[in-house]
Amino acid sequence: MKFGGTSVADIDRIHNVARKVQKEVAAGHEVAVVVSAMSGVTNQLVDYVGKISPLYDAREYDVVVSTGEQVTTGLLALALQQLGIGARSFQSWQLPIRTDSAHGRARIAEIGTEGIVRAMHAGEVCIVPGFQGVSEEGRTTTLGRGGSDTSAVALAAALRADRCDIYTDVDGVYTTDPRITSRARKLAMVTYEEMLEMASLGSKVLQTRSVELAMNHRVPVQVLSSFEEAAGSALPGTMVVDEEEIMAKGLEQSVVSGIAYAKDDVKITVDGVADRPGVAAALFGPLAAANINVDMIVQNVSHDKRTDITFTVGRADLPRAQAELEKARGVIGFEGLKIDPDVAKVSVIGVGMRSHAGVALIMFETLAAKGINIEVISTSEIKISVLIGAEYTELAVRALHSAYGLDSA
Amino acid sequence: MKFGGTSVADIDRIHNVARKVQKEVAAGHEVAVVVSAMSGVTNQLVDYVGKISPLYDAREYDVVVSTGEQVTTGLLALALQQLGIGARSFQSWQLPIRTDSAHGRARIAEIGTEGIVRAMHAGEVCIVPGFQGVSEEGRTTTLGRGGSDTSAVALAAALRADRCDIYTDVDGVYTTDPRITSRARKLAMVTYEEMLEMASLGSKVLQTRSVELAMNHRVPVQVLSSFEEAAGSALPGTMVVDEEEIMAKGLEQSVVSGIAYAKDDVKITVDGVADRPGVAAALFGPLAAANINVDMIVQNVSHDKRTDITFTVGRADLPRAQAELEKARGVIGFEGLKIDPDVAKVSVIGVGMRSHAGVALIMFETLAAKGINIEVISTSEIKISVLIGAEYTELAVRALHSAYGLDSA
Numbered sequence: 001m002k003f004g005g006t007s008v009a010d011i012d013r014i015h016n017v018a019r020k021v022q023k024e025v026a027a028g029h030e031v032a033v034v035v036s037a038m039s040g041v042t043n044q045l046v047d048y049v050g051k052i053s054p055l056y057d058a059r060e061y062d063v064v065v066s067t068g069e070q071v072t073t074g075l076l077a078l079a080l081q082q083l084g085i086g087a088r089s090f091q092s093w094q095l096p097i098r099t100d101s102a103h104g105r106a107r108i109a110e111i112g113t114e115g116i117v118r119a120m121h122a123g124e125v126c127i128v129p130g131f132q133g134v135s136e137e138g139r140t141t142t143l144g145r146g147g148s149d150t151s152a153v154a155l156a157a158a159l160r161a162d163r164c165d166i167y168t169d170v171d172g173v174y175t176t177d178p179r180i181t182s183r184a185r186k187l188a189m190v191t192y193e194e195m196l197e198m199a200s201l202g203s204k205v206l207q208t209r210s211v212e213l214a215m216n217h218r219v220p221v222q223v224l225s226s227f228e229e230a231a232g233s234a235l236p237g238t239m240v241v242d243e244e245e246i247m248a249k250g251l252e253q254s255v256v257s258g259i260a261y262a263k264d265d266v267k268i269t270v271d272g273v274a275d276r277p278g279v280a281a282a283l284f285g286p287l288a289a290a291n292i293n294v295d296m297i298v299q300n301v302s303h304d305k306r307t308d309i310t311f312t313v314g315r316a317d318l319p320r321a322q323a324e325l326e327k328a329r330g331v332i333g334f335e336g337l338k339i340d341p342d343v344a345k346v347s348v349i350g351v352g353m354r355s356h357a358g359v360a361l362i363m364f365e366t367l368a369a370k371g372i373n374i375e376v377i378s379t380s381e382i383k384i385s386v387l388i389g390a391e392y393t394e395l396a397v398r399a400l401h402s403a404y405g406l407d408s409a
Numbered sequence: 410m411k412f413g414g415t416s417v418a419d420i421d422r423i424h425n426v427a428r429k430v431q432k433e434v435a436a437g438h439e440v441a442v443v444v445s446a447m448s449g450v451t452n453q454l455v456d457y458v459g460k461i462s463p464l465y466d467a468r469e470y471d472v473v474v475s476t477g478e479q480v481t482t483g484l485l486a487l488a489l490q491q492l493g494i495g496a497r498s499f500q501s502w503q504l505p506i507r508t509d510s511a512h513g514r515a516r517i518a519e520i521g522t523e524g525i526v527r528a529m530h531a532g533e534v535c536i537v538p539g540f541q542g543v544s545e546e547g548r549t550t551t552l553g554r555g556g557s558d559t560s561a562v563a564l565a566a567a568l569r570a571d572r573c574d575i576y577t578d579v580d581g582v583y584t585t586d587p588r589i590t591s592r593a594r595k596l597a598m599v600t601y602e603e604m605l606e607m608a609s610l611g612s613k614v615l616q617t618r619s620v621e622l623a624m625n626h627r628v629p630v631q632v633l634s635s636f637e638e639a640a641g642s643a644l645p646g647t648m649v650v651d652e653e654e655i656m657a658k659g660l661e662q663s664v665v666s667g668i669a670y671a672k673d674d675v676k677i678t679v680d681g682v683a684d685r686p687g688v689a690a691a692l693f694g695p696l697a698a699a700n701i702n703v704d705m706i707v708q709n710v711s712h713d714k715r716t717d718i719t720f721t722v723g724r725a726d727l728p729r730a731q732a733e734l735e736k737a738r739g740v741i742g743f744e745g746l747k748i749d750p751d752v753a754k755v756s757v758i759g760v761g762m763r764s765h766a767g768v769a770l771i772m773f774e775t776l777a778a779k780g781i782n783i784e785v786i787s788t789s790e791i792k793i794s795v796l797i798g799a800e801y802t803e804l805a806v807r808a809l810h811s812a813y814g815l816d817s818a
Binding site: 011014015045048049051052053056057059060061062063064067068070071073074075077078079081082088089091093094138139140 | 423466471482487490497500502
């Protein structure tokens with residue numbers, strides 16, 4: 001069971017979490033719990049570090065910002081003991097949760113489970129801090145913001161857990177953002193691949209890395225709410241599982257599982273570049289060197305040996321991208337840059353489209369019928385994304401949600 | 410160097426601490442620093458624990474309340490790096506600071522210094538959290554409130570440091586409380602034994618345990634202010650050292666070093682107890698069993714086989730002491746209890762009184778001359794304490810300060 005910062009934000013909520021753990025114990029499960037820091041605490045610590053030293057040593061940053069999770073582990077252990085449940089905390093150096101030495105964004109290499117297994121066999125619930133680990137050199141590391149989901153999945157994998165329940169402030173994964181259409185439905189099941197696309201498209205239910213890890217180790221993950229009580233049912237959230245598992249359940253597999261959207265990108269058009277071999281490398285080489293992620297790319301048909309190249313980058317990377325392109329202008333030889341920040345990426349996602357033709361056509365026809373112009377298209381095996389004017393986002397999402405038969409009755 | 414909670418209360422003060430460390434480094438010293446939690450932080454954490462579970466597991470209490478010091482170690486390391494000084498933190502499990510398993514009030518058994526010595530030789534300042542340790546079982550322990558002084562002295566002993574500088578919010582040890590008389594003088598040196606008496610008498614400059622430890626390991630301790638800048642001089646505080654060291658310096662040893670007072674005790678008189686063997690045991694046995702510390706004791710001359718016994722206990726222990734005595738009334742067989750909360754203990758302290766007669770007489774004469782009645786007397790080798798009416802405290806302290814020649818010119 002993993003509980004995020006809002007789920008453990010104060011003493012009352014920690015007691016609430018303890019009651020949720022109590023139910024699982026009462027149901028006969030052996031439980032390990034991963035907790036985040038009380039919400040606001042990590043921000044406060046990061047703020048201290050920024051104020052003390054703008055160019056900080058990531059090793060000491062990790063020493064400071066990892067303390068919030070430690071506090072929560074102790075408090076939850078106490079709350080469980082208060083309910084008469086045996087419980088103890090394990091810090092990352094005690095297990096250990098071994099990571100590489102990339103402080104501030106470390107990756108988990110291995111988790112020692114001997115202590116946890118022994119405590120579990122003695123009837124104790126084990127509480128482990130998310131987000132933190134310990135390097136080969138024996139120093140405290142952190143996994144980067146939101147790393148607690150990854151900690152939980154890694155621990156579930158190491159323990160060969162039957163399930164990894166991620167408690168959050170939403171009660172599952174929806175066919176689309178319920179704030180955009182009241183017809184959005186909660187999915188009972190979704191595949192790792194679909195979840196991965198949703199996560200990377202800005203649907204922030206789970207950290208992308210945690211989904212990758214769950215997929216690689218085939219850890220069944222459940223997303224559910226820590227605030228709403230399920231009316232009796234055993235699995236009230238959304239299960240993120242292997243495709244075969246969904247098929248084995250004999251569930252009707254819809255072609256499209258969900259509609260995602262993201263407004264994190266801006267569109268850059270480079271006008272009048274020479275249409276010759278090597279020009280794409282000249283253009284995208286400097287961006288890659290500057291660690292700027294380029295997402296959708298389209299190159300126009302050439303006129304008079306000159307062409308336009310359009311692509312998207314993250315909004316936060318725009319100033320750096322512009323600077324890099326201007327620096328390389330002599331080598332690339334373009335006529336001008338056009339920036340359009342008012343764009344949105346809308347995607348339809350579904351493993352079913354692998355075996356179904358015509359999924360893209362429905363998308364294009366639906367958007368055309370609403371008079372929405374498609375600026376860029378990109379596709380993967382299980383996803384079709386289009387770039388459109390930001391103002392059409394909600395209209396497009398609603399129309400596609402209906403067109404693919406996702407609307408609730 | 411050890412810095413308490415008020416010295417590291419915010420980011421500005423942590424930068425100030427870093428500059429003090431910088432000066433020592435510039436003077437050619439190898440420095441290890443022990444820090445407390447930012448002031449208020451530990452209280453907040455203790456409060457969380459109390460709210461979550463009134464009857465808490467001390468092992469998890471320690472997990473929670475030890476985090477404040479960890480935060481400060483990282484922040485101070487960063488502040489030093491910002492000044493161009495190599496610095497790193499070591500948590501107690503990294504050294505380790507090995508303690509017994511008495512969670513919440515653990516005692517330090519041993520400190521591993523290998524890591525610190527190696528880092529020092531590499532030119533790094535080492536920052537260590539006060540107050541915390543790790544048990545033989547590998548669990549986090551704390552030393553009890555105020556334990557950071559003890560951590561600092563223990564680390565200084567383990568490193569065979571030339572000096573342990575305890576930075577606090579006063580600039581040294583005074584002949585008496587400067588709030589009572591402006592003629593109080595800062596002592597350049599004081600012996601461990603005297604410091605121990607002062608500490609146990611409520612002069613809260615240093616924790617009693619840290620002084621005991623310094624005495625046992627002959628660690629020279631300096632008490633000095635983290636807020637006032639010394640005008641150039643090398644040792645601006647008070648040195649707490651061995652008696653021989655003071656003599657070796659050829660300093661004039663005054664007979665009395667200081668006048669201390671405490672208002673922490675209440676006086677209990679047990680009236681009309683039988684004057685027979687075993688009655689004192691019957692009286693004080695139940696108090697000892699209830700872990701109530703009895704300080705001064707006086708027994709009156711017997712009349713008609715009955716006598717009165719007067720003693721003092723800590724103010725906080727009074728309700729429990731009364732309850733224990735009433736429970737044991739049948740066995741003790743007393744007529745009544747008289748409680749006087751309006752008392753103060755005033756003490757004159759000095760190793761010089763070992764070799765000087767008449768020190769007590771000066772005290773009694775001085776108090777008599779001011780019309781102050783002495784209710785109880787107790788003495789040790791280097792201390793004479795009297796219990797007087799609380800309202801006379803300031804009058805008595807000022808008169809004694811003059812009588813023993815301690816007034817500044």
